[in-house]
Amino acid sequence: MSGQSQFTSQLKRYYSLYTGGVIGFIVLLSILEQMGVPNQTLGYIFLGVTVSLYAGIGILSKTSDVSEYYVAGRRIPALFNGMATAADWMSAASFIGLAGTLYISGYDGLAFVMGWTGGYCLVALFLAPYLRKFGQYTVPDFLGARYGGDGPRMIGVFAAILCSFTYVIAQIYGLGLIVSRFTGLDFGVGVFVGLGSILFCSFLGGMRAVTWTQVSQYVILIVAYMIPVIWLSVKHTGNPVPQIAYGYVLEQVTAREQVLNDAQTPEGAREAEVRAILKQRQSESEAKLRALAAGGEDYLAAERAQLEAKVAALIGRQAGDDEIAGAQLALVEFPADVVAARNLWRAEVETNRLKSSPIPAHAEPYAGPDDETRDNKRKNFLALVFCLMVGTAALPHILMRFYTTTSVKEARLSVFWSLLFISLLYLTAPALAVLAKYDVYTLLVGSSFSELPSWVSAWASVDKALMNVSDINKDGIVQLAEVTIGGDLIVLATPEIAGLPYVVTALVAAGGLAAALSTADGLMLTIANALSHDVYYKMIDPKAPTGRRLAISKGLLLVVAVCAAYVTSLKPGDILFMVGAAFSLAGSAFFPALVLGIFWKRANKIGAIAGMISGLSVCMIYMYITYPFFGVNTPLWWDINPISAGIFGIPVGFVGVIIGSVLSRPPAAKVQALVDYVRYPNMAGDESRGVS
Amino acid sequence: MQASERHQRYWRSNLRMTGVLLVIWFVATFVVSWFARELQTLTVLGFPFSFFMAAQGALLIYLLLVGYYAWRMGKLDKRYGVGEDA
Numbered sequence: 001m002s003g004q005s006q007f008t009s010q011l012k013r014y015y016s017l018y019t020g021g022v023i024g025f026i027v028l029l030s031i032l033e034q035m036g037v038p039n040q041t042l043g044y045i046f047l048g049v050t051v052s053l054y055a056g057i058g059i060l061s062k063t064s065d066v067s068e069y070y071v072a073g074r075r076i077p078a079l080f081n082g083m084a085t086a087a088d089w090m091s092a093a094s095f096i097g098l099a100g101t102l103y104i105s106g107y108d109g110l111a112f113v114m115g116w117t118g119g120y121c122l123v124a125l126f127l128a129p130y131l132r133k134f135g136q137y138t139v140p141d142f143l144g145a146r147y148g149g150d151g152p153r154m155i156g157v158f159a160a161i162l163c164s165f166t167y168v169i170a171q172i173y174g175l176g177l178i179v180s181r182f183t184g185l186d187f188g189v190g191v192f193v194g195l196g197s198i199l200f201c202s203f204l205g206g207m208r209a210v211t212w213t214q215v216s217q218y219v220i221l222i223v224a225y226m227i228p229v230i231w232l233s234v235k236h237t238g239n240p241v242p243q244i245a246y247g248y249v250l251e252q253v254t255a256r257e258q259v260l261n262d263a264q265t266p267e268g269a270r271e272a273e274v275r276a277i278l279k280q281r282q283s284e285s286e287a288k289l290r291a292l293a294a295g296g297e298d299y300l301a302a303e304r305a306q307l308e309a310k311v312a313a314l315i316g317r318q319a320g321d322d323e324i325a326g327a328q329l330a331l332v333e334f335p336a337d338v339v340a341a342r343n344l345w346r347a348e349v350e351t352n353r354l355k356s357s358p359i360p361a362h363a364e365p366y367a368g369p370d371d372e373t374r375d376n377k378r379k380n381f382l383a384l385v386f387c388l389m390v391g392t393a394a395l396p397h398i399l400m401r402f403y404t405t406t407s408v409k410e411a412r413l414s415v416f417w418s419l420l421f422i423s424l425l426y427l428t429a430p431a432l433a434v435l436a437k438y439d440v441y442t443l444l445v446g447s448s449f450s451e452l453p454s455w456v457s458a459w460a461s462v463d464k465a466l467m468n469v470s471d472i473n474k475d476g477i478v479q480l481a482e483v484t485i486g487g488d489l490i491v492l493a494t495p496e497i498a499g500l501p502y503v504v505t506a507l508v509a510a511g512g513l514a515a516a517l518s519t520a521d522g523l524m525l526t527i528a529n530a531l532s533h534d535v536y537y538k539m540i541d542p543k544a545p546t547g548r549r550l551a552i553s554k555g556l557l558l559v560v561a562v563c564a565a566y567v568t569s570l571k572p573g574d575i576l577f578m579v580g581a582a583f584s585l586a587g588s589a590f591f592p593a594l595v596l597g598i599f600w601k602r603a604n605k606i607g608a609i610a611g612m613i614s615g616l617s618v619c620m621i622y623m624y625i626t627y628p629f630f631g632v633n634t635p636l637w638w639d640i641n642p643i644s645a646g647i648f649g650i651p652v653g654f655v656g657v658i659i660g661s662v663l664s665r666p667p668a669a670k671v672q673a674l675v676d677y678v679r680y681p682n683m684a685g686d687e688s689r690g691v692s
Numbered sequence: 693m694q695a696s697e698r699h700q701r702y703w704r705s706n707l708r709m710t711g712v713l714l715v716i717w718f719v720a721t722f723v724v725s726w727f728a729r730e731l732q733t734l735t736v737l738g739f740p741f742s743f744f745m746a747a748q749g750a751l752l753i754y755l756l757l758v759g760y761y762a763w764r765m766g767k768l769d770k771r772y773g774v775g776e777d778a
Contacts, residue, residue: 363743
């Protein structure tokens with residue numbers, strides 16, 4: 001035991017030095033910035049140094065020992081496993097997307113905050129200590145041993161790959177986005193640079209390397225997230241603890257919302273004026289849609305001809321260059337066919353409808369014009385929270401981390417540390433959303449178009465979907481309804497909104513990169529391990545020598561990486577949906593079989609197979625028939641959105657396990673003994689099982 | 693190896709505690725969110741109550757829950773002599 005405590009204190013020393021080093025590095029770079037080093041170079045240095053740091057840790061932790069490779073030798077102290085789990089957990093979606101979602105949807109976005117933290121209660125109460133006691137290598141391992149036979153293990157492998165792969169695509173997508181935006185590299189190149197560094201970490205050292213890089217990634221991501229928010233908080237409230245201070249700012253924001261929504265005030269009147277124009281545009285687009293439905297291709301051709309005639313007329317009477325260019329642009333942007341036209345105009349109707357309605361109150365739960373909308377929102381909020389929580393307690397790459405602690409006691413503690421480190425970010429994100437909103441509502445709204453803050457024009461030039469301001473009512477003053485802000489902007493632009501030096505912007509990019517890399521690391525390792533350990537070693541060749549097992553795992557890692565990069569390059573769908581889908585899928589497939597496997601001795605193989613297949617199928621079918629991407633578009637069941645498909649899949653999974661088990665023979669005495677084995681941290685006779 | 697009487701008592705205490713903590717978890721998450729519109733007129737630390745609960749309160753309760761469970765289970769391990777260092 002003293003060896004372990006020496007190891008822990010050594011780790012504490014290393015990582016304190018490391019954290020100091022990170023801060024020193026940031027200071028050094030800000031000095032370089034003051035000396036006039038260009039921003040682009042600073043961005044390159046930042047990304048280059050951090051990525052090579054992770055790769056360096058990967059090389060230092062290379063291993064060819066099975067236990068080190070799969071579970072980091074089971075000697076990770078609770079505190080460090082907590083940090084690694086937190087980094088594993090917080091993905092690009094949490095780091096970049098969460099504050100933006102909260103900015104846009106206010107209270108309703110908090111479903112993600114609660115869902116992504118409350119799930120750890122389920123991990124702590126139902127899974128972590130028992131899986132640690134079981135003490136093998138993967139989640140399908142537990143299913144295989146508890147239920148016997150290859151059936152449950154195989155379904156486990158399939159589900160683990162399905163949800164991890166869905167999730168990893170979202171990470172790699174985020175990775176490509178960050179690298180390409182901050183270095184100017186092409187999206188595809190960005191994907192491969194990021195992927196290369198992931199491979200370096202997990203390829204050589206498996207779980208051991210991934211753990212130590214994740215700890216260092218956590219440090220970078222949390223520092224990067226906190227600095228700009230603390231700065232903003234000091235600026236607006238004089239209080240350096242944003243989580244406490246933003247209550248006051250929220251009051252201001254709410255007061256501001258009321259002013260802007262009240263047409264009696266001068267500012268509210270101007271907002272109303274802009275909204276009226278937007279309402280007008282909405283009905284124009286609706287009229288075009290109706291005409292398109294009636295006239296089809298002919299209508300489109302007639303409209304195009306009209307635009308062409310207009311351009312010709314303008315050129316004919318030698319109008320101003322601006323006017324001609326405008327007309328030509330309209331012609332170029334005119335939709336090519338009926339489908340494109342329909343999509344474009346539908347999107348126009350939707351954006352104009354949103355922007356022409358009054359500002360929803362940030363703190364109001366389930367805001368809506370009538371009781372039906374409000375009830376609907378509440379139902380979906382609760383369903384989403386439920387799916388995210390249960391999914392948290394079922395995602396294999398998270399559960400796997402609890403195999404790496406030294407003992408059951410440490411596993412329990414480690415859930416606490418994980419949740420603490422995760423909460424640091426999740427308590428801050430709502431504060432960031434409110435602080436950023438305050439800045440936009442007070443500083444941007446009401447300012448003059450001739451002197452917009454520099455970050456507005458900088459981001460507007462990057463991407464119109466992220467930031468767009470146009471003087472709709474031509475009064476030269478910015479109204480809120482004239483501002484379009486994309487969710488992803490909030491975190492990335494906060495340093496500029498707060499007026500911080502460029503170094504902090506680069507730091508935030510590095511933080512986002514760390515978040516995406518650490519999650520992708522864990523996920524790819526999960527997929528490769530499921531294939532090499534569960535499929536190859538446990539099912540195909542149980543006598544395989546360790547060398548070959550690890551070689552196969554490493555080879556598969558490469559294959560998985562290439563597949564993931566390929567699928568990402570097709571740019572499928574919406575990131576938030578993919579992440580949410582992974583949770584619903586994992587929850588439906590794993591949670592019932594895992595929990596009943598521990599808490600109900602009667603659960604048996606038939607039950608597990610029935611439960612996992614039925615839960616997963618219901619979940620997949622519901623997503624398939626309702627998510628617009630697949631084009632089936634069946635009406636929703638009880639108005640539940642496809643992202644929360646787990647609300648149907650999870651109960652069906654439980655019922656499946658119970659019915660299947662009751663209808664068939666109870667499991668063998670040996671299996672019941674295994675259940676006892678995992679329930680008690682220590683039992684006489686444990687040693688004879690030889691599980692280390 | 694059959695679980696002894698002592699082990700069964702340990703397991704029952706564990707189940708009881710798990711049940712109680714789960715109820716707290718459920719109330720803090722789902723019951724409070726269900727009544728969010730009714731509760732928003734209350735104010736805590738300058739926040740509307742339901743916003744505070746979803747953004748901070750629930751998270752702090754989860755942390756306490758998980759921390760208490762780890763601490764209490766450590767005690768139970770010792771009392772029933774099923775701890776790893778027993």
